[in-house]
Structure formats: structure tokens, C-alpha cells
Amino acid sequence: MTMTSQARVSTDIDDEGMDDLVTACRILVNEGILDAFGHVTVRSAKNPDVFLMPRAMPPALVTKDDVLELNVADSQPIDPQGRRVNGERYIHGEIYKARPDVMSVIHSHSQAVIPLSLTKYKMRPVVAQAGFLPLESPTFEIREARGSGRGMQVTDGKRGAALARALGYNPAALMRGHGNVVVGRSVKEATVYAAYVDINARMQTRAMLLSTDIVTMNDAELFTPEEFDINRPWQHLKQKAIGGAENADVDRSQFGLEQTQASR
């Protein structure tokens, strides 16, 4: 046994969630969505009052051994073992607190959404695969949350709670001049949603260069989470990022045709 595996910090490990967390970091870095400061977290499968978050480090380098347990109640690490925790961990803790349905949170500085966050326009679903989005996604304004404090980052519980309120029950919220948060019922779902939020924002802003009067999707064109087979884009993004599918145990039957919008 190596020292690395002995040093594994988390004692409440959901192995599948941990694997997905590391894979999600690779995928989102590969897609250009996570920069050096973005982060992915997952709620513990065994204790909903705990979430798992990599220590403060570049997401491209995250391994299972870097993952710490934090309390949802106050976003503080249970046992940091001398490791530096991420300053924006309150984003995650406060969203998990406000949203019992959320099992994974992604915060990125996606360059695709930032231009949109600087305008009066809201992010709207404009590409078919982004039909999980509502007709209008909220934009969080840090100035309304930080009082006399300084900075753009969500570095305390008060700012995190304000962000969670802005997010509401939506799958994503833009953060003005900063990036976004995307949530899901699993790491896989949050990752796939983050990828399509990025694409959607890019397509919306590109269209608005041609005209601000664009055609966005309507209610009949949206879909429910159950109507969207996230396994297919997850496997696709994973293969792009880390490869290995030719040797992996991929259930090809999962890419079924039952996931359609026919029932809506």
C-alpha cells in the first residue's frame, strides 16, 4: 500500500461519487469551463449534512486524496489535516443547505457566461440540449450581498446564502463579472448541465452580436430531467477528457431511445 492511499483524508467515502468528482474536474478543465480557481463538490451519499470538496488547488490536478469533508452547516472542514481549504467553499455549503435536492455543485469562471452577466439580458435557453434550463436564469449581483465588504468572491456564509437565494430552485445562476453556479442531482448531471450552460451562453451571446432580438426556446421546447439522457454526454465528455472507453465497462444499452420529449 502506498503512502498516498493511507493519507486519504475522507472517512465517509462514496467511491462512485469520488470517482465522478475527479472525472468531473478533468472534464470541465478539458472543456475550458473550469479555470485554476473553479471547483466541483458532491454531497456525501452517507450523510447529507456533509459535502466533499477538493482542497484549494488547480482542478486539473485533483485526485481522490485531495478531497476533504466539510460541514453543510458552516462550510468548515471536519478535519483539514493541515490542508488549505477553498475560500469560496461557502458557495457550496449554502446551496446544499438551501437545496436538499442538490447532490452536486459546480462553480466555474466560465468565460462563456461572463459577458452575458454584464448586461441587462438574462440567460435564456437557446440550444436544444439546454432545455433543462428555465425560460430565464437568474444573475447574482454581489453588490447586493456584501454590504460594506470588498471583493467579488463568495467568501463567507452571508454571501453564500445570498447566492443560494438568487439561485432559487433553478439549475444555474450567473454571477456578474465572475462566472456561474450549476447544480444537479448527481455529479454527472451537474457536469453535463455545466457543459450545456457554457454552450448555451456562448450561442446566445454570439447570436446577440447579430441582433439583440433573438428567438429563444419556449415552454413547449423545454424538457424535464427525466427526458434527458445525461449518460450519453457524460460518456462523451469523459472520453474526450481522459479516454479509456474502449477498455471501460460501458453499458451501451443505456443510450436508449426512450428519453424523448414525446410525453411533453
Ligand SMILES: [Zn+2]
Ligand atoms: Zn469564483
